[in-house]
Amino acid sequence: MITKPKGTTDITGNDALLWEYVNQVVSTMAQTYNYEFIRTPVFESSELFHRSVGETSDIVQKETYDFKDKGDRNLTLRPEGTAGVVRSYIENKCYAEPDVKKYYYNETMYRYERPQTGRMREFTQFGVEVLGSNDPLVDAEVISFQYYILNALHIENLQVNINSLGDAESRLNYKEALVKYLEPHINNLCEDCRERFKTNPLRILDCKVDADSEILKNAPKTIDYLNKESKERFETVLKYLDILDVDYEVNPRIVRGLDYYDHTVFEIVSLDNMDTKANVLGAGGRYNKLIKELDGPESYGIGWACGMDRIINMLKEINLYKDVKKQVECYVMYVSEEEKMYALEITQNLRLNGVVTETDCLNKGLKGQFKQADRLNAKLLVILNNEDLSKGLVNIKDNATKDEEKVDLDEVVEQVIGRL
Ligand code: ATP
Ligand code: MG
Secondary structure (H helix, E strand, C coil), X not given: CCCCCCCCCCCCHHHHHHHHHHHHHHHHHHHHCCCEECCCCCEEEHHXXXXXXXXXXXXXXXXXXXXXXXXXXXXXXXXXXXXXXXXXXXXXXXXXXXXXXXXXXEEEEECCCCCECCECCEEEEEEXXXXXXXXXXXXXXXXXXXXXXXXXXXXXXXXXXXXECCCHHHHHHHHHHHHHHHHHHHHHCCHHHHHHHHHCHHHHHHCCCCCCCHHHHCCCCHHHHCCHHHHHHHHHHHHHHXXXXXXXXXXXXXXXXXXXCEEEEEEEEEHHHCCCCCCEEEEEEECCCHHHHCCCCCCCEEEEEEEHHHHHHHHHHCHHHCCCCCCCXXXXXXXXXXXXXXXXXXXXXXXXXXXXXXXXXXXCCHHHHHHHHHHCCCCEEEECCHHHHHCCEEEEEECCCCCEEEEEHHHHHHHHHHHC
């Protein structure tokens, strides 16, 4: 038997229903916030991720799926969404448009990780990127958008952990202070951290192995190294988040150690789920330097991504979603071949008029069809028999009250819709 590759999953049954439900909430919210849908390729030039996500990031060092195609091109399955969106923004010269670009995406990502709950090799992220504005209003808008999507899904006790890295000058000052502080302690940290110390010291604060170490807990804080302008900017973002009623906490440990991040960085957790290592539902930050880094003009960008798989796992624990079931509005029942032809036509007419409809395709008897209708939670049954059909009539039965009534065959669609 052929089995699925390690770290992938089949989304079926009730999970698939939840999945569709979340997708719907995401796209509806995106519309109300005026974000446009974007879809970028599942594979890109490897160089795109090396230059955007960064050579020293965990993603590029350990996690990418790289391959050569038959034309000897170096390609990588996308491990995250920002790089592709920014590439597209530059390649299509969207920066020349008069307005900011506000994108949302919802697609699979690929990272070679050690599979565990909430950590897969193929997983799905929905996310946003806003390109072309440095207004703190945008920082507050994207954060509140993420917060209120999860809120709309009834995930409770949400908290946004937020921090600021400041501008280039502030970051540099901070990096110096951090290196000075860590130097005498570095041999007490994990092997990866010792390596990061040389290549990308900020990333040490993000380490999962040393997460609880006192050394990291007492490390200098980025916000103490912000210059006046960066500090004021951060305070404005927080003021706007207060207006938007987002529950946040300033958390100096959030650094998102990629080189291109500046100013606002954040992640969102559900405090109900703190015992698992995969409790971060989404994360993001401002990346003003990235557009230039990818050969675009001087511009501005900010975005976030949420992990769909982790969100679905959370929803499954919330009582509210226990009874998400397939719900069919109408089930059309028949026995003979003659009745079947009517059933086919009526089913189609109901469907084309927006009624969720099913009929038998396994040659079940009436008893079997009643049972299937129950399994599908059908609200109404349209029951056909030759005798009634010859008089131009069909039976509509309410599957809950069991009330049954004969109606005109020609009016069956209106009669069904009227009863829903
Ligand atoms: P973590 O620190 O948990 O490894 P990350 O910093 O690598 O997360 P991001 O790149 O910021 O994660 O991705 C944003 C979100 O995507 C995460 O908060 C998480 O919900 C989800 N995510 C990341 N990696 C995976 C994965 N391998 N499987 C499932 N979801 C993931
Ligand atoms: Mg990771």
